[in-house]
Amino acid sequence: MKKQPHPDVPGITVTCAIVTVSDTRTLETDKSGHLIQELLLGSRHIVGAYKIIPDEPAQIQAEIESFGQSVNVDVIIFNGGTGIAPRDTTYDAIEKLLEKSLPGFGELFRFLSYQEIGSRAIASRAVAGIYQNKLIFSLPGSSNAVRLGMEKLILPEITHLVSQMRK
Template structure:
């Protein structure tokens, strides 16, 4: 039995940036980036920025630093590059910049993934934390993984986490 978090006492719209990390995707073929945006909008949140960048550590870090300066954003959701292949550098680039980490996010994501895909879940390096008073989430690039993270973890806690950061 899974208990639901207590309802948020306030209704606020969270403004998020969506960043797809991929060497091959385009806005037309970026199903995961599109899905994140659709789920945010359906939950009455806002998409303040969307981009696709190459899986290059300097580009990833430059993007997070640039978005960290954007006072209109509350959160940044990255997707792609969280595996262990040589070109998967998103985790390494982001983890170094996080001022606070949310270890429970990665732990719960891998647990939920294990329930869906089995032992392959160990290869995921999904991570979350705080940078420049913004929530940062880094998800795998698969649409199934994105849906799982958004529906089971991010959307249920987004308002609460942003409210905590704003205190």
């Protein structure tokens, strides 16, 4: 790992909400949602909410707006619905609400994905940004993509980004 230009403040715990966007997954079959939870808890963060919702733009935006009002959530991590199939609306719903975007997240995610899966990475519409002082990440629904995004991008930067928002 490269030296960070601005070291993280030690001991920051981040409270996260996990939202799986799927028309077919259940709490029992949601491997990606469980993986996000496991990785967050393993990094000593808190999972304040975990939901599965259908890939409906209005419902995705309602979840964002609801968490935006919560004082108990710092970060919302979505998974699923980031592709280009007709039912993949997560990116579109999230992108419309972002007050600030973090284009580097999607760019780096696709770069890292390209190294693993080749040119199919162009179909990923992973996105991140800020809405009402909440950090939002949206990952594809595959467990491999979730592990990549969490381990290589989100977990290494989550405390720094939340600290920046709190200034």
